[in-house]
Amino acid sequence: MEQVKNQETIEKKSIVDEIIDQPYIVPFVNIYENENEFILKADMPGVSKENLELKLDDNNMTIVGKVDLQNELNKKYLLKEKRSGNYFRNFKLSDSVDTSKITAQLENGQVEIKLPKKDSVKPRNIEIL
Amino acid sequence: MTLVKWNPSRDLLNIERDFNRLFKSFNERFGTRRKLEDDYENASWAPLADIIEKEDFYLLKADIPGLTKDDVKVSYTNGVLSISGERKEENESKDSNYYKIERSYGKFFRSFTLPEGIDENNINAEFKDGTLSIKVPKSEKAKPKQIEVKIK
Numbered sequence: 212m213e214q215v216k217n218q219e220t221i222e223k224k225s226i227v228d229e230i231i232d233q234p235y236i237v238p239f240v241n242i243y244e245n246e247n248e249f250i251l252k253a254d255m256p257g258v259s260k261e262n263l264e265l266k267l268d269d270n271n272m273t274i275v276g277k278v279d280l281q282n283e284l285n286k287k288y289l290l291k292e293k294r295s296g297n298y299f300r301n302f303k304l305s306d307s308v309d310t311s312k313i314t315a316q317l318e319n320g321q322v323e324i325k326l327p328k329k330d331s332v333k334p335r336n337i338e339i340l
Numbered sequence: 341m342t343l344v345k346w347n348p349s350r351d352l353l354n355i356e357r358d359f360n361r362l363f364k365s366f367n368e369r370f371g372t373r374r375k376l377e378d379d380y381e382n383a384s385w386a387p388l389a390d391i392i393e394k395e396d397f398y399l400l401k402a403d404i405p406g407l408t409k410d411d412v413k414v415s416y417t418n419g420v421l422s423i424s425g426e427r428k429e430e431n432e433s434k435d436s437n438y439y440k441i442e443r444s445y446g447k448f449f450r451s452f453t454l455p456e457g458i459d460e461n462n463i464n465a466e467f468k469d470g471t472l473s474i475k476v477p478k479s480e481k482a483k484p485k486q487i488e489v490k491i492k
Contacts (some may be wrong), residue, residue: 239442241429250436254443256403256470290391292349293403320405320470 226264226277233280235299246334249308249326255298256320263322265315270304272313274322307332353386383449387423387472391452396483398476400452405470412472414465421463422451423472457482 238253255263258276266273276298304310304326312327389402402423404412412425427445454460459477466473 239444241441241443242439243436244439245436252406252443254403254405254470256405259469286392287394288390289393289398290389292388293390293401294347318406319408319467320403 225266226262226275227266227273230275230277230297230299234296236294236296237300238274238276238298240300248328251302251322251324251326253298253300253322253324254320255317255322258298258317258320260317263317265313265324267310267313270306270308270310272302272304272324274298274300274302274324276322347388349388353388357383357386382447383424384446385444385448386450387448389450389452396478398454398458398478400474400476402450402472402474403470404448404467404472407467407470409467412467414472414474416454416460416463419456420451420453421474421476422449423474424449 238255240251240253242249242251244250253274255274255276257278262277264273264275264277266275278295278297280295280297307328308326309329313324315322315324317323387402387404389400392399392401400421404423404425404427406427407425411427412423415422415424424447426447429445454476457479459479462477464475466475
């Protein structure tokens with residue numbers, strides 16, 4: 212299992228600059244919420260760990276996945292249903308997300324991002340004295 | 341709200357499936373059809389695929405993110421190559437609230453009728469980063485040949 216910590220990816224050279232003028236596709240996502248966190252799962256088949264980037268700028272989270280497009284263009288297609296492009300999608304995070312604790316995992320072309328909630332918004336029991 | 345780009349292929353596959361269901365229901369009503377419990381009937385979605393032709397093989401690529409290679413079944417019978425399996429939604433628990441469900445999950449099935457002139461014994465498949473690649477080699481007969489014709 213591969214763990215990508217948010218801070219590590221920021222130090223690397225940004226993939227966004229590389230793919231800025233190439234076509235992009237919006238990955239499909241599921242987002243759900245439980246008591247402690249929001250969980251975002253995105254489908255990015257064909258993306259390896261090195262080509263995935265997760266950026267956080269204030270409350271904007273960007274997922275970028277690079278696909279080898281050059282390799283895809285020079286082929287003889289008999290059937291083409293999949294759209295070619297890099298993956299790109301932007302999310303605005305709510306204030307209740309603790310942005311310092313975001314973690315992400317990439318497994319089999321599926322990214323799972325965990326966005327823990329701040330302690331102040333978690334449900335808690337108040338003791339009655 | 342985020343806009344998701346419309347993918348016509350995805351919708352077309354669903355329409356094909358819906359029509360098949362419709363005709364199936366006619367047949368069942370009039371009892372002209374025996375009950376089949378195959379993968380196609382049970383499937384709820386179909387992965388999108390690309391097929392590329394190279395000089396000596398065909399390459400079929402299908403996107404099935406989130407699965408491991410053990411969850412995907414690839415089989416070949418009588419000229420038909422089929423892909424099936426199930427994508428489970430693991431973290432679905434009763435106390436979570438969904439905001440967006442865009443991804444397809446459940447059982448999937450897709451089949452492709454392969455052309456003549458393939459080497460069916462040497463079909464191999466690879467699964468990497470959620471993409472299934474199946475390589476179907478052409479048989480010796482079907483490979484393009486260059487014959488030099490002598491001009492007298």
